Amino acid sequence: MKMRLSILLFLLTAMTLTLRAQSDLKLQSIYLYNFTRLMAWPDGYQSGDFIITVVGNSDIIKELENIATTRKAGNQRIIVKQVRTVESIGQSHIVYLPSDESRKISDIVSYLKSNQFNTLLITDSRNATKNGAMVKFTSIENSQKYELNIKNAREAGLVPGHDIVRLAIIVD
Amino acid sequence: MKNVLSLCLIIIILAFTQVNAMGASDVRTMNRRQLKSLSHDQLLDLPLEDLVYVASKLGVSIDDLLDATTTVSSKTALSTRETPGIISVISRQDIINSGAQDLADILRTIPGIYFGYDVEGVGGIIMRGNWGHEGKVLFLIDDMELNENMYSVVQIFNHIPADQIKQVEVIRGPGSALYGGYAELGVIRITTFNGEDLKETAVYGMAGTYGSGLNRNSIGFNTGGSKQNSSWALMGTLSSAEASNGNFTSIDDKLYDLQDEWLKSNNLLINAKYSFHQLQAQFVYDDYSINPVGYGKINPNRFRNFFSQVKYNYQPTDKITITPAILYKNQTPFWFTYDLEDDFWFYKRIASQLSVISDMVWNPLHNVQVISGIGYKSDSARITEEEQQYMEESFYNDRFDVNHYTAFAYAQGSLSTRYGNFFAGARAENHSVTGNNIAPRFGYTHIYKRLNVKYLYSHAFRSPSIENVNLNPDINIERTLVNELALGYRISNNFYTTVNLYDIVIKDPIVYFFGYEDVDETYYNEDQTGSSGLEFELKAVYPLWNASFSYSYFDASKNNQSDVYGVFLPGGQLKKMMKGSPSHMLHLSGSVKLSKKMWLNPVLSWYSSRYGYLLNADEQTEVNPYMLADLNLLTKNFLIRNLDMVFSVKNILNSKYEYIQPYGFEGLEDRPIPSIPGKPLEVMLQLKYRF
Numbered sequence: 001m002k003m004r005l006s007i008l009l010f011l012l013t014a015m016t017l018t019l020r021a022q023s024d025l026k027l028q029s030i031y032l033y034n035f036t037r038l039m040a041w042p043d044g045y046q047s048g049d050f051i052i053t054v055v056g057n058s059d060i061i062k063e064l065e066n067i068a069t070t071r072k073a074g075n076q077r078i079i080v081k082q083v084r085t086v087e088s089i090g091q092s093h094i095v096y097l098p099s100d101e102s103r104k105i106s107d108i109v110s111y112l113k114s115n116q117f118n119t120l121l122i123t124d125s126r127n128a129t130k131n132g133a134m135v136k137f138t139s140i141e142n143s144q145k146y147e148l149n150i151k152n153a154r155e156a157g158l159v160p161g162h163d164i165v166r167l168a169i170i171v172d
Numbered sequence: 173m174k175n176v177l178s179l180c181l182i183i184i185i186l187a188f189t190q191v192n193a194m195g196a197s198d199v200r201t202m203n204r205r206q207l208k209s210l211s212h213d214q215l216l217d218l219p220l221e222d223l224v225y226v227a228s229k230l231g232v233s234i235d236d237l238l239d240a241t242t243t244v245s246s247k248t249a250l251s252t253r254e255t256p257g258i259i260s261v262i263s264r265q266d267i268i269n270s271g272a273q274d275l276a277d278i279l280r281t282i283p284g285i286y287f288g289y290d291v292e293g294v295g296g297i298i299m300r301g302n303w304g305h306e307g308k309v310l311f312l313i314d315d316m317e318l319n320e321n322m323y324s325v326v327q328i329f330n331h332i333p334a335d336q337i338k339q340v341e342v343i344r345g346p347g348s349a350l351y352g353g354y355a356e357l358g359v360i361r362i363t364t365f366n367g368e369d370l371k372e373t374a375v376y377g378m379a380g381t382y383g384s385g386l387n388r389n390s391i392g393f394n395t396g397g398s399k400q401n402s403s404w405a406l407m408g409t410l411s412s413a414e415a416s417n418g419n420f421t422s423i424d425d426k427l428y429d430l431q432d433e434w435l436k437s438n439n440l441l442i443n444a445k446y447s448f449h450q451l452q453a454q455f456v457y458d459d460y461s462i463n464p465v466g467y468g469k470i471n472p473n474r475f476r477n478f479f480s481q482v483k484y485n486y487q488p489t490d491k492i493t494i495t496p497a498i499l500y501k502n503q504t505p506f507w508f509t510y511d512l513e514d515d516f517w518f519y520k521r522i523a524s525q526l527s528v529i530s531d532m533v534w535n536p537l538h539n540v541q542v543i544s545g546i547g548y549k550s551d552s553a554r555i556t557e558e559e560q561q562y563m564e565e566s567f568y569n570d571r572f573d574v575n576h577y578t579a580f581a582y583a584q585g586s587l588s589t590r591y592g593n594f595f596a597g598a599r600a601e602n603h604s605v606t607g608n609n610i611a612p613r614f615g616y617t618h619i620y621k622r623l624n625v626k627y628l629y630s631h632a633f634r635s636p637s638i639e640n641v642n643l644n645p646d647i648n649i650e651r652t653l654v655n656e657l658a659l660g661y662r663i664s665n666n667f668y669t670t671v672n673l674y675d676i677v678i679k680d681p682i683v684y685f686f687g688y689e690d691v692d693e694t695y696y697n698e699d700q701t702g703s704s705g706l707e708f709e710l711k712a713v714y715p716l717w718n719a720s721f722s723y724s725y726f727d728a729s730k731n732n733q734s735d736v737y738g739v740f741l742p743g744g745q746l747k748k749m750m751k752g753s754p755s756h757m758l759h760l761s762g763s764v765k766l767s768k769k770m771w772l773n774p775v776l777s778w779y780s781s782r783y784g785y786l787l788n789a790d791e792q793t794e795v796n797p798y799m800l801a802d803l804n805l806l807t808k809n810f811l812i813r814n815l816d817m818v819f820s821v822k823n824i825l826n827s828k829y830e831y832i833q834p835y836g837f838e839g840l841e842d843r844p845i846p847s848i849p850g851k852p853l854e855v856m857l858q859l860k861y862r863f
Contacts, residue, residue: 143228
């Protein structure tokens with residue numbers, strides 16, 4: 001009896017190991033697409049290509065490229081760019097910084113400010129919004145959400161739309 | 173038993189009725205399976221508000237665990253992969269899922285942690301094979317030391333109710349460089365709820381049975397709230413637990429039925445917090461008692477504790493935070509009256525400690541951080557007038573009071589570069605009895621894509637406690653050196669695995685000796701002890717389920733030279749083991765979300781054989797391996813709104829197992845040291861109502 005129960009318990013737990021689910025990165029990429037629609041960039045950014053730059057390696061690149069093949073940011077074609085150094089970022093609408101690259105955040109913030117770029121800096125690394133990022137993805141109670149630092153966004157010349165603000169976790 | 177099974181059946185049926193009452197129509201009413209079937213295009217077309225809703229139903233990943241910040245090993249928030257320590261973080265959800273009632277329940281599935289028992293049936297912690305109960309593991313409740321300062325112990329069973337705990341962080345290695353003395357083998361940092369967490373009042377109760385009658389129960393409340401600049405919390409829990417339903421045979425061959433309240437323990441914990449702007453104040457009253465066997469009639473052995481602290485977070489610039497704190501604790505451990513036919517024994521001594529501490533966190537550059545602190549602790553103990561009346565004993569200084577002082581300073585610097593995070597620090601102490609001591613610590617952590625690595629080199633020391641010195645004024649400090657290497661790999665967005673190796677050497681360990689013939693107790697410095705081993709973990713996190721598997725192993729043959737802790741076969745052959753502790757432990761636990769209101773949480777643990785002087789004092793007896801299997805069913809909004817239920821069946825296999833005293837002396841007065849039986853099959857129901 002003991003052996004049967006043990007096997008049953010092992011099977012129950014092992015069975016769960018075979019299940020699969022959607023990744024967070026897919027959700028983050030869809031959030032990011034929503035931001036292209038709901039965030040207001042200055043006039044100079046509303047023509048030409050809509051540039052999303054990813055710093056370093058991240059599986060989100062594939063997700064974003066997938067979106068870029070079928071969707072536009074308003075009337076702008078979405079271009080996903082991958083860079084390895086801060087100096088290569090250039091003028092971008094959005095910069096996505098994976099947590100693996102979080103040590104670069106100060107350099108990126110300085111770089112964007114010194115070049116006076118109106119760029120939305122999004123990351124999922126800790127303390128990001130305190131260090132200059134505008135949006136940080138976070139998981140609360142098993143749910144993918146995002147923090148928004150309005151002050152950082154405004155300092156970058158960006159105006160978050162009503163829905164972005166309403167649905168965000170606002171941080172200072 | 174039939175009644176118990178009927179009750180189980182009714183509860184399960186009711187719970188499933190709740191699940192089947194759910195409906196579905198659009199995105200807001202779709203079930204999770206329907207939401208998962210939404211195409212990529214459909215998701216892209218969703219308004220942001222709906223996307224947020226969908227995200228709340230999907231999407232958790234292993235990052236939730238890996239990015240969970242912990243402060244226990246660095247005093248500043250770092251992710252578990254970066255922090256300089258081998259860390260386990262047990263979240264509130266983990267605690268609820270496991271059906272845990274007390275600290276021992278919470279710690280049970282942490283790799284390398286096991287339990288033994290000490291004199292008077294008091295349960296204690298074993299860390300990586302080493303008996304950590306006597307001041308080798310630091311227990312903190314909201315950064316206040318739980319360890320009592322007479323003997324340095326913390327009672328582990330039926331102590332610190334899980335209902336008040338928000339999170340537990342465990343360093344499975346030394347923390348002396350930051351925390352000082354007791355953090356020699358590990359740190360258990362308990363964080364209780366604060367006002368921001370308690371936006372509503374909760375009342376809760378638990379009842380558990382081992383098959384006949386009510387064998388374990390608790391009742392309590394949590395309340396609190398917060399306004400713009402202030403918050404408050406008040407919690408109180410009263411719990412009671414019988415150790416088992418078996419019998420205990422004492423040293424003098426007497427049989428005790430544990431359902432006659434022998435070894436039954438009671439705990440009252442009252443916890444009050446208040447914060448205003450950056451000022452925080454807290455008061456905790458902790459009253460624990462256990463009914464030890466062997467005394468003819470029941471005489472509770474009581475541990476009464478008051479803890480309090482006031483601290484202030486001062487941030488003069490963006491880069492500096494200074495936290496001055498005043499802490500005071502007053503403890504009456506092992507308070508008992510043994511009124512026997514031929515003897516009378518009374519012990520009531522009060523130890524108090526006043527600590528003035530100032531911590532500082534300084535970030536001079538974006539990649540450099542310095543944490544430091546200075547402090548002064550004044551320890552005093554007194555033999556109460558009651559004891560003076562009955563007993564003719566004074567302290568080693570021929571007085572009824574004694575005072576020890578400790579001044580300390582610590583600092584740790586960290587540098588984050590593209591090649592990793594480098595940590596270096598030390599703690600220096602001046603103790604009025606043992607003089608000057610220093611515990612340096614070096615660490616390296618690095619995350620490279622999916623891989624992370626940690627190497628930690630830590631010294632630790634423990635100054636003798638008041639009774640250590642009192643019973644042997646020549647006692648020396650014990651010192652520990654630990655090397656740890658950890659590798660972690662993020663297999664995918666949902667899987668993470670880690671393995672760590674450790675080597676622990678404890679020099680001059682402070683060991684307790686009790687001679688029954690002369691009723692004589694003392695402490696002395698034993699030969700070197702320690703262990704080396706490994707711990708392996710695999711974690712998986714998905715929106716609908718999560719699972720965790722761990723294996724831990726230790727080998728004491730290289731580092732342990734002590735007969736007191738070691739396992740020796742007849743003829744003196746050294747085994748690789750330590751008394752009372754299984755060399756191999758396996759844990760498999762999981763949580764399956766059955767519906768938006770219901771989770772099923774199985775836990776399975778396996779422990780290899782253990783040894784102790786159980787049947788005779790000349791030869792150690794092997795105790796068979798055993799397995800524990802639990803099932804916990806959590807249902808939120810059960811029957812009515814805001815009523816949460818956890819229904820647990822623990823030790824489903826009704827395995828017979830026992831806790832062993834992890835130290836002993838060969839041939840001592842021809843007295844074996846009997847083991848204490850563990851809990852049998854237990855059916856438990858917890859209810860919590862929030863309003």
